[in-house]
Amino acid sequence: MEFCIVSLLADEKIYTAELIDRLKAANLIVTDGTLYPMLNRLQKGELLEYHWAESESGPPRKYYSLTDKGLTYLNELDKAWQDITSSVQTIRRGNQSE
Amino acid sequence: MEFCIVSLLADEKIYTAELIDRLKAANLIVTDGTLYPMLNRLQKGELLEYHWAESESGPPRKYYSLTDKGLTYLNELDKAWQDITSSVQTIRRGNQSE
């Protein structure tokens, strides 16, 4: 999940509702109660930063973007994800019989 | 994790220490404190069954195997895993830029 968030923020400044929409478009259902704590945590870890921007219709929004540190972190997550999928593939390869 | 366990038990009767070895061989590190509760849970859900078998050197072992219900469950997990990897791929595909 974190991997997906950080990945989406890699080259775009997005606020929470947009994030949810992007994830939904990829068939990943998440609620805002999941994202807000995660975004705050990542921001406190200096992996994300944000700036306020006014909305045309409603209250202002927090647009998040990746810091340099966050970019490094993304590369680690990317590697970790590759390791996991590779491991699962290894497990599954031995058991094609079902 | 559950997916890996169920997958490994699909065509072999294995006991816990062997399971840990197979997972380790695929670069997945798990402790027995993780597996025992999981195996008991799956067995209570009638997804796994076990039989005792004596060891040549030490106490008897519980050899687990998949039930029919467990096989159905494995197919669900397999589909779920494919969905997730597909979703992550979609997310990543839009962000090759870093």
Add this chain to the structure above:
DNA sequence: GCATGCTACCTTGCGTTACAAGGTAGCATG
């Protein structure tokens, strides 16, 4: 200009999962 509603932010409590640590007991070995 005030009430209503929508949007966006955030918090709290719950269930689940994986781990570390510790505990019991069978069996073999010297």
Add this chain to the structure above:
DNA sequence: CATGCTACCTTGTAACGCAAGGTAGCATGC
């Protein structure tokens, strides 16, 4: 028969995602 190894299992802890609920800005309609 004492020691050690193996195998089983439990307990407490931390992290994660979700559901539900809560605050507050801004727009809209009367």
